[in-house]
Amino acid sequence: MSPGRKASRPQPPSFANKQSILFAKKHRKHRLWLWVGGLFTLLILWLAAVMIYQTHKPLPPGLSYESPSYKVNQVHFWYDLTHADGTENGSQKEQILPRILQIIEESREFLVIDMFLFNNYTHKGQYFPPVSKMLTDKLLLQKAAYPEMEIVFITDEVNTNYNSAPNPLLQEMKAAGITVIMTDVDKLRDSTPVYSAFWRTFIQWFGQSGKGRIPNLMASNGPKITARSYLKLLNVKANHRKLIMNETTALISSGNVHDASAYNSNIALEVQGPILADILQTEQAAARLSGTGPLLRKEPVFSQANERSAGEPxxxxxxxxxxxxxxxxxxxxxxxxxxxxxxxxxxxxxxxxxxxxxxxxxxxxxxxxxxxxxxxxxxxxxxxxxxxxxxxxxxxxxxxxxxxxxxxxxxxxxxxxxxxxxxxxxxxxxxxxxxxxxxxxxxxxxxxxxxxxxxxxxxxxxxxxxxxxxxxxxxxxxxxxxxxxxxxxxxxxxxxxxxxxxxxxxxxxx
Structure with a gap:
């Protein structure tokens, strides 16, 4: 500094400068909120578009099927009944599982089974008849007795806790040469649109597999589940069908072959004749959701045999x-x-x-x-x-x-x-x-x-x-x-x- 000169002091900003600085700050803040608002609006529009599309998208080919009308001489009616008799589990009259096991035993050409619930998981302290193991063992015996016979088992991801853990019974089937198909229900329409839009946008890409750490709320004795599997479970949809068919007959049931469902009261209807080709066609459509090719290696020839019954067909x-x-x-x-x-x-x-x-x-x-x-x-x-x-x-x-x-x-x-x-x-x-x-x-x-x-x-x-x-x-x-x-x-x-x-x-x- 030169001698005799006073040090200059910083001058306070003028009023105009102050206003300019405040305006710039407000402008930046405004632009930020515009960006945030724009992104939020785009997200809402995106989620709304996902909701609309996923609830109204075209169904995959072969679903929502109505067969032609067929005349048959007989339809068999089967039922399971459990009724209160003063004991803990009541008294049970069971017809459906015995008939399913009999159909397996009668099969020579092929078997197609589509079953929603199929596992032996239960809550601690509970006992149920081991019906899922019974069905597995019957299929394994039939495959061993007739190695060339094709057996296809279609089921829902709920039985692997939405990919958190392998199902040992299904693993046994695969090891014996039975085709197991896990239905990809993500291709179906969404019935919980608000949650499904969130799940499809942010979560589905991460999959569900991995070491489960969360207790199994569906069955406390079952394997632990990943958080991502629970999030998929909340996107509620299912392959809810219950069917067993072979070259001569098809049984359509309300009942699952599932240990914790073993005491449930259920009904089933069994039919034969040309309608079997339509039933197989709908199962092919279900399998196609998972990228599966032809269910059977060769086109089946269905038996036309149908028991005679009194009255009009x-x-x-x-x-x-x-x-x-x-x-x-x-x-x-x-x-x-x-x-x-x-x-x-x-x-x-x-x-x-x-x-x-x-x-x-x-x-x-x-x-x-x-x-x-x-x-x-x-x-x-x-x-x-x-x-x-x-x-x-x-x-x-x-x-x-x-x-x-x-x-x-x-x-x-x-x-x-x-x-x-x-x-x-x-x-x-x-x-x-x-x-x-x-x-x-x-x-x-x-x-x-x-x-x-x-x-x-x-x-x-x-x-x-x-x-x-x-x-x-x-x-x-x-x-x-x-x-x-x-x-x-x-x-x-x-x-x-x-x-x-x-x-x-x-x-x-x-």
Missing amino acids: LEVRYLTEGKVYKYTLEAISSAGKGDTVWMGMFYLADDKIIKALLEASKRGATVRLLLDPNQNAFGRDKIGIPNRPVAMDLNRRSDGKIDIRWYNTTKEQYHAKLLFVAKENGRSVILGGSSNFTARNLDDYNLENNLWVTLQRDQPLYAEMEAYFTRLWNNDGADYSLPLDTYQSGVTWIKYMVFRIQKFIGFTTF
Whole structure:
């Protein structure tokens, strides 16, 4: 500094400069918020687009299938019944698994099995019959006895805990030369759109495999699960079909061959004839979801043998996915004065089905619903949703004209999915198989399969259906069913509100 000169002091910024600096800061902040807002808007638009597309995208080829109508001489009806008898697990009459094992034993050319639940995982302290191991051993014996016979086992990823752990029973099958196909249900439409859009955008790319560290909530004795597997589980969808077929016959069931389901009450319908080719075609479509080529190496030749039965032939169709919905609504809508609508159902929650039942009752049809109380799930307690609030609603809206009874469950489920519209005049209708009467099961979200049958009153199957329902309804020989008020209480209204909220947001198992 030169002698005699004072040090210059920094001058405070002028008012104009201050305003300029503040303006620049505000401008930068504004631009930042514009960027954040723009990105957020793009994300919302992206998620909305994913939701719309994934809930409305075209179904893969061969799904939602309706076969031509075929005339057959016989349809066999099988059922499992567990009823309360004072013991812990009740008394059981079992027909379906013995028939499945017999079909395996009768097979010589091929076997195709499609089974939703197939594992031996249970909760600690529980015991169930080892039915999944029984089926595995039977298949292994048949493959050893007839090495050239093709056996295909199609199932759902739930049985590997959504890829968290291998299923030892399926591993045994693979080692023996049995083809095991894990269905890729991601190609199906989404039924929980808000969550599914988030899952598809941010999570699905990381897969599910790896060392599981989270306790298995589905079965505490089962393997631990990765967090990514739980996140996939919440994107609820499934190959929910239950089928076994060979070169001569096909059995369509409501029941899983699954240890924790072994005591459940179920139904099955068995059919033969040309319709078997249609059934195999729908299984090929399910397998194609996983990139599988032809199910069988050579085109099967189906036996035309069909047992003779008294009366006019029955008419049958094979239905999958949303086509079950179509024929269910048609059947209930055909019921009028003098007709009886019988329904045995694990889950009843679909609004169109509920409306059709109310309208059938108004037309003078007798409507009788035998429902599961939704209190048990594989030995664990549930809170009665959806059936209890739905029953309350139906009873109120029909002024008590729709008759409702609960199956008298112990630790099992009344897991039937059966509709029987008994006509006073004309052909009666039967629909049975895997489909609960819920949007998830009927509206082209899950893979499902049902057999549709029409018949005259003089057919033995008509008498079998009538005997099945009246036995359970009237408690012939045991306490099979309970009156409506058994599972109705002051909190049922609260459950109804919970049920409606769950349906609105779509975050349900029904």
